[in-house]
Amino acid sequence: MVERACVFGLLLIASAVSGCTPSRDPAAEDAPAPAAVTATRLAAAETEPGQWMSHGRTYGEQRFSPLDRIDAQSVGRLGLAWYADLDSRRGQEATPIVVDGVLYVSTAWSRVKAYDAATGKPLWAYDPEVPGEWAVNACCDVVNRGVAVWNGKVFVGSFDGRLIALDAATGRELWDVNTIDRSKPYTITGAPRVVKGKVLIGNGGAEFGVRGYLSAYDAETGQLAWRFYTVPGNPADGFESPALKMAASTWSGEWWKLGGGGTVWDSMAYDPELDLLYVGVGNGSPWNHFLRSQGKGDNLFLASIVALDPDDGSYVWHYQTSPGETWDHTATQHIIVADLDFEGGTRRVVMQAPKNGFFYVLDAKTGQLVSAEKFTETSWATHVDTKTGRPAETPGARFYSTRRPFVSLQNPNGAHTWHPMSFSPRTGLVYLPVHMANYTFAHDDAFRPSPLTTNLGIQRSNAPADPAARAAAMQKTLATVGGRLIAWDPVRQREVWRVPREGAANGGVLSTAGGLVFQGTGTGRVEALEATTGKELWAAETQTGVIAAPMSYSVGGTQYVAIVVGTGGSWAMSGARANAKGNSLPNISRLLVYALDGKAALPPPPPLPERRLTPPPAVAAAAVVARGEAEYRNYCGRCHGPDGAVNFGILPDLRYSAALASKEAWAAVVLGGAMKANGMASFAEVLDADEAEAVRAYVIAQAHAGLQAPVSSSR
Ligand code: HEC
Numbered sequence: 001m002v003e004r005a006c007v008f009g010l011l012l013i014a015s016a017v018s019g020c021t022p023s024r025d026p027a028a029e030d031a032p033a034p035a036a037v038t039a040t041r042l043a044a045a046e047t048e049p050g051q052w053m054s055h056g057r058t059y060g061e062q063r064f065s066p067l068d069r070i071d072a073q074s075v076g077r078l079g080l081a082w083y084a085d086l087d088s089r090r091g092q093e094a095t096p097i098v099v100d101g102v103l104y105v106s107t108a109w110s111r112v113k114a115y116d117a118a119t120g121k122p123l124w125a126y127d128p129e130v131p132g133e134w135a136v137n138a139c140c141d142v143v144n145r146g147v148a149v150w151n152g153k154v155f156v157g158s159f160d161g162r163l164i165a166l167d168a169a170t171g172r173e174l175w176d177v178n179t180i181d182r183s184k185p186y187t188i189t190g191a192p193r194v195v196k197g198k199v200l201i202g203n204g205g206a207e208f209g210v211r212g213y214l215s216a217y218d219a220e221t222g223q224l225a226w227r228f229y230t231v232p233g234n235p236a237d238g239f240e241s242p243a244l245k246m247a248a249s250t251w252s253g254e255w256w257k258l259g260g261g262g263t264v265w266d267s268m269a270y271d272p273e274l275d276l277l278y279v280g281v282g283n284g285s286p287w288n289h290f291l292r293s294q295g296k297g298d299n300l301f302l303a304s305i306v307a308l309d310p311d312d313g314s315y316v317w318h319y320q321t322s323p324g325e326t327w328d329h330t331a332t333q334h335i336i337v338a339d340l341d342f343e344g345g346t347r348r349v350v351m352q353a354p355k356n357g358f359f360y361v362l363d364a365k366t367g368q369l370v371s372a373e374k375f376t377e378t379s380w381a382t383h384v385d386t387k388t389g390r391p392a393e394t395p396g397a398r399f400y401s402t403r404r405p406f407v408s409l410q411n412p413n414g415a416h417t418w419h420p421m422s423f424s425p426r427t428g429l430v431y432l433p434v435h436m437a438n439y440t441f442a443h444d445d446a447f448r449p450s451p452l453t454t455n456l457g458i459q460r461s462n463a464p465a466d467p468a469a470r471a472a473a474m475q476k477t478l479a480t481v482g483g484r485l486i487a488w489d490p491v492r493q494r495e496v497w498r499v500p501r502e503g504a505a506n507g508g509v510l511s512t513a514g515g516l517v518f519q520g521t522g523t524g525r526v527e528a529l530e531a532t533t534g535k536e537l538w539a540a541e542t543q544t545g546v547i548a549a550p551m552s553y554s555v556g557g558t559q560y561v562a563i564v565v566g567t568g569g570s571w572a573m574s575g576a577r578a579n580a581k582g583n584s585l586p587n588i589s590r591l592l593v594y595a596l597d598g599k600a601a602l603p604p605p606p607p608l609p610e611r612r613l614t615p616p617p618a619v620a621a622a623a624v625v626a627r628g629e630a631e632y633r634n635y636c637g638r639c640h641g642p643d644g645a646v647n648f649g650i651l652p653d654l655r656y657s658a659a660l661a662s663k664e665a666w667a668a669v670v671l672g673g674a675m676k677a678n679g680m681a682s683f684a685e686v687l688d689a690d691e692a693e694a695v696r697a698y699v700i701a702q703a704h705a706g707l708q709a710p711v712s713s714s715r
Pocket of ligand 1 (some may be wrong): 133636654666
């Protein structure tokens with residue numbers, strides 16, 4: 001038996017490697033070549049229920065699995081079939097792809113792995129070797145949301161802006177193209193999609209000052225086929241297309257000097273029937289509309305869904321969710337194409353629940369607004385006028401006009417961000433993970449763009465100076481942080497059921513023909529709920545927080561549910577991982593795969609280390625500490641936690657750092673880049689020796705304050 005498998009393995013990969021590994025399921029005598037995904041197969045994905053060949057399973061990205069072996073009756077028997085430890089402790093956001101019995105998944109730092117989908121046997125692993133210091137460009141961690149497969153190749157966008165093609169059989173690199181201007185803080189975290197032989201990839205960076213675009217590369221050669229810019233550049237340089245000339249009439253001032261934003265960092269969907277590609281466009285750069293465009297104009301195509309011709313990237317239509325956006329209202333959230341049954345008949349629509357809290361249903365062919373309703377509490381607008389398609393904003397929402405802080409019921413993670421939703425054609429419902437968290441937007445009069453940090457035009461903190469008052473304000477904000485999973489009827493635009501979640505950072509969603517909805521939670525569980533009622537039917541402990549979405553596939557008649565676990569990403573980076581329970585869990589990156597009667601078991605989780613603050617004596621006068629605090633806010637807090645004292649994140653809480661012990665040890669890391677390979681860049685470009693030392697003084701002061709009033713921290 002072993003020999004046969006060996007010979008078989010050889011045949012399969014004969015031209016690629018010598019030796020008889022990796023072998024595949026010996027029963028699969030006529031297994032096809034790896035990742036043999038074609039236009040025909042992808043367009044007819046419905047006819048192959050056991051595969052998950054693209055990011056959202058089908059081109060319409062419904063994230064609905066037609067498999068039904070696991071259903072309400074059998075789900076109680078669901079158990080772990082196999083698991084694989086992944087290789088980092090940063091955020092894990094990917095949805096695996098499964099084609100013909102092989103599972104492909106990306107992990108933090110844009111690494112890629114392939115496994116036998118039935119047994120979990122590792123087949124190959126690939127590391128694009130992203131330079132560690134590129135992590136300083138991460139608004140939201142060094143995550144990666146997935147790979148694409150096509151014609152024997154696996155494609156991944158690397159965090160440092162490259163698009164890479166791998167041989168699906170061996171993981172060998174076939175081509176590697178640079179997709180960005182490397183002098184700018186672009187990053188890639190999104191999954192590529194492949195449409196008509198072209199690999200589509202966007203990028204991120206709008207928090208730092210870049211101009212967004214989507215590129216299409218020939219899947220075979222890596223040649224650039226077309227590029228669609230989402231915001232206009234400097235008119236003096238001429239416009240790339242008539243659409244951008246039109247867009248430029250909605251901008252004012254010299255926006256191009258600040259980038260403009262509009263990055264395409266996550267969502268795309270394709271409709272083979274209409275031959276339209278739908279792209280979700282991000283927030284403005286800087287966020288503040290006044291600083292970006294003199295507070296004038298809609299600023300197309302920010303916060304829009306744009307439909308493009310996939311052959312040449314030319315503009316077809318757009319719908320803008322938040323005109324003149326100024327609250328980090330991206331429309332990069334998951335886009336779903338579906339046929340919905342309205343009273344007047346079936347209509348093909350595009351659906352999105354972007355950060356701004358409204359659920360949009362658009363006509364897929366024309367982009368005309370069908371309906372828009374709030375799917376959660378929001379304070380920036382009361383409603384959307386269905387005639388004009390425009391929101392009715394609340395007085396005070398434009399904080400730069402009033403020069404008064406505006407309390408939004410969404411923090412910059414939005415009412416919903418990248419965590420994918422799911423549409424079940426069986427129930428007609430969309431299952432949507434919702435976040436709640438208050439946030440105060442206040443105009444930054446002193447805005448001055450700087451390298452190595454975010455450039456938002458929003459005050460970094462308007463917390464009171466008095467420590468007790470500040471702690472109280474922090475507690476008040478944290479009390480607003482929460483989440484829910486809702487089932488949304490997109491035809492009637494109303495909630496059908498909801499399950500409250502502890503904390504905001506929970507996983508994406510899968511629905512299945514077995515009448516189930518699967519979701520992981522920030523508090524370390526994966527659950528199966530009844531799709532019609534939300535009733536919990538099954539749950540398993542994951543030992544760690546979950547933010548990624550589950551998916552389902554089958555091999556040899558067995559249905560599996562796979563999910564990547566391990567927390568990180570935007571919530572953790574912005575200092576609100578989940579809640580007390582989520583924060584007390586270790587952060588473990590793993591791929592968990594469940595099946596009926598699965599008998600595998602996870603090893604016991606490592607105990608959380610006992611940690612005690614042992615700061616060196618205070619080193620500086622109050623004025624120096626205050627200066628250090630300002631620089632900490634400017635350059636450190638977005639990764640190491642707000643106020644240097646409340647760290648609910650995934651990166652080191654600096655109050656515990658051994659580097660606090662001496663000026664030299666501190667400077668070696670902060671200015672010398674001693675830990676740059678691990679993601680801690682040198683800040684020598686923006687801080688001099690005195691400023692770095694002032695930050696040390698501030699963190700020491702915070703550690704002493706922490707001795708007085710201990711705050712929980714897991715790192
Ligand atoms: C983009 C994210 C990011 C930013 C911004 C950032 N750091 Fe870091 N920092 C890291 C990472 C990642 C590590 C951990 C490296 C590791 O675990 O090996 C780290 C580690 C450190 C350490 C060592 C911690 C230890 O465990 O002893 C110090 C000191 C430090 N950072 C100081 C700073 C200071 C000061 C600033 C602001 C000037 C800053 N960092 C800004 C990501 C960041």
